Amino acid sequence: MKQNQNDNDIDRILIENIGKLPYKDPPEGMAETILRSLAPKKMKWWRRFYIWVKTPKTFSVSPFALAPALVVVMVFLTFTASFYFKENIPESFKQIGEYQRNVPVSLIFKHQKAASVAVIGTFNHWNPKGYEMEYNDALGAWMLKFKLPTGRHDYVFLVDSRTSLPDPLSEFTRDDGFGNLNSVLFVKNNYGQKI
Amino acid sequence: MLSGLLLGTTGVSMAQLGSQSGGLQETPIENSQSAGLTELVETVRAAGVPETTLNRLLLAGIEDRELFDAMPEIFSLLIRAHRENLPLEPLTSKIEEALAKRIPATKTIAVLKQEIDDLIFARRIIRQRLHSEESVDPGSIIQLSEILRAGITKEELRLFMKNTSGAPLSMQIVGAEIMVYCRQIHFNPDIIQKIINAGIQYKSFTPGWRYLAKVIVAAKKRGLSGEQIGKATIDILEEKGSLKDLMTELGFTDRDVRREPIREK
Numbered sequence: 001m002k003q004n005q006n007d008n009d010i011d012r013i014l015i016e017n018i019g020k021l022p023y024k025d026p027p028e029g030m031a032e033t034i035l036r037s038l039a040p041k042k043m044k045w046w047r048r049f050y051i052w053v054k055t056p057k058t059f060s061v062s063p064f065a066l067a068p069a070l071v072v073v074m075v076f077l078t079f080t081a082s083f084y085f086k087e088n089i090p091e092s093f094k095q096i097g098e099y100q101r102n103v104p105v106s107l108i109f110k111h112q113k114a115a116s117v118a119v120i121g122t123f124n125h126w127n128p129k130g131y132e133m134e135y136n137d138a139l140g141a142w143m144l145k146f147k148l149p150t151g152r153h154d155y156v157f158l159v160d161s162r163t164s165l166p167d168p169l170s171e172f173t174r175d176d177g178f179g180n181l182n183s184v185l186f187v188k189n190n191y192g193q194k195i
Numbered sequence: 196m197l198s199g200l201l202l203g204t205t206g207v208s209m210a211q212l213g214s215q216s217g218g219l220q221e222t223p224i225e226n227s228q229s230a231g232l233t234e235l236v237e238t239v240r241a242a243g244v245p246e247t248t249l250n251r252l253l254l255a256g257i258e259d260r261e262l263f264d265a266m267p268e269i270f271s272l273l274i275r276a277h278r279e280n281l282p283l284e285p286l287t288s289k290i291e292e293a294l295a296k297r298i299p300a301t302k303t304i305a306v307l308k309q310e311i312d313d314l315i316f317a318r319r320i321i322r323q324r325l326h327s328e329e330s331v332d333p334g335s336i337i338q339l340s341e342i343l344r345a346g347i348t349k350e351e352l353r354l355f356m357k358n359t360s361g362a363p364l365s366m367q368i369v370g371a372e373i374m375v376y377c378r379q380i381h382f383n384p385d386i387i388q389k390i391i392n393a394g395i396q397y398k399s400f401t402p403g404w405r406y407l408a409k410v411i412v413a414a415k416k417r418g419l420s421g422e423q424i425g426k427a428t429i430d431i432l433e434e435k436g437s438l439k440d441l442m443t444e445l446g447f448t449d450r451d452v453r454r455e456p457i458r459e460k
Contacts (some may be wrong), residue, residue: 125288128295158295164295172376172380174341177344186406188403
């Protein structure tokens with residue numbers, strides 16, 4: 001109680017003394033200075049961006065409005081990916097992709113005396129079954145059309161189920177290790193060609 | 196019983212196989228061999244040798260006594276390759292090739308040994324190249340060993356890999372392939388060297404370039420000179436272009452590099 005009484009006395013004395021002080025005009029620009037100091041400081045752009053990113057947002061989009069945007073994004077991604085992967089596709093992907101592509105191939109072999117000719121090679125595990133050639137009277141040669149995965153393939157013609165002969169039309173060969181040559185066939189799909 | 200061994204469900208004795216091939220005499224030694232053979236068959240089967248290859252070999256052995264006698268050694272070579280973590284596919288392919296071409300068993304064994312040596316050599320130089328004793332991609336081992344049969348010595352290949360070590364391994368292999376197949380078509384060695392240098396230096400030997408030799412053949416048939424082809428190739432490689440770009444540069448259309456129709460001689 002006594003403490004409160006003392007405080008009230010001090011306040012009263014201060015108010016009376018302040019009232020007795022002579023009036024004086026405030027210094028020029030004081031109001032502006034005070035207001036400027038009270039105005040919020042402008043934050044740096046990155047700080048504002050950080051706060052904006054951190055603040056949860058709520059978006060309301062109808063699926064109908066979103067569809068065109070998705071289409072545009074998909075087209076952009078497809079175009080970018082195809083452009084990038086054209087040459088930079090990982091080797092393993094490329095091998096899988098190449099292997100899945102089968103390219104039509106025609107082999108022709110001239111051998112008048114053969115009773116039967118088949119093509120054997122790395123692509124059919126050196127098994128002639130299903131790779132028998134047919135004699136084409138018009139060409140006077142044995143012919144076989146089939147499909148091969150892209151890549152490099154070794155092959156020979158198996159004449160009368162007994163004699164293996166390399167393809168005389170093939171420019172490339174590999175030593176078979178047994179003292180003979182295998183022909184080498186390069187099959188490439190890119191650009192729509194078979195080479 | 197024979198079908199049991201072929202399909203991997205039971206064993207078959209030497210005598211039983213012998214009787215299939217015309218009544219070969221069974222001896223105590225052969226009896227002991229048959230047990231070993233059965234074990235070997237099971238081991239190679241477990242190692243991953245394809246069932247079709249195995250059956251084909253066993254069936255051929257019924258017809259060919261020499262081949263049958265050589266089977267333990269053939270299987271032992273496959274097991275050795277498996278234990279050395281070598282890819283088995285080149286060996287099984289060689290066995291199938293030998294069977295199709297009716298190659299004598301002794302010759303087949305010699306070729307399989309050579310094949311294993313080549314695979315070990317290829318793996319060694321890849322490891323040296325990678326400065327690592329870790330496992331090497333089997334595909335790279337096979338590709339590199341296959342190049343050895345296309346006209347390049349081991350020493351040449353070793354030197355090539357050493358001299359081109361600045362490029363990724365896959366590009367070195369493409370470069371080596373280009374070199375051997377361009378040699379086969381007697382393409383100017385100086386131009387081959389320049390092409391290899393450009394592909395390695397600019398790291399532009401993507402897998403598609405492995406068909407370069409075939410494109411060169413087609414381009415020469417169109418009347419282009421080696422110098423023209425070489426210059427265009429080097430320009431494209433310097434620009435990190437593809438083989439397709441080269442073909443466009445050389446003026447190929449879609450059909451130009453197809454296998455030519457047969458011509459009457």
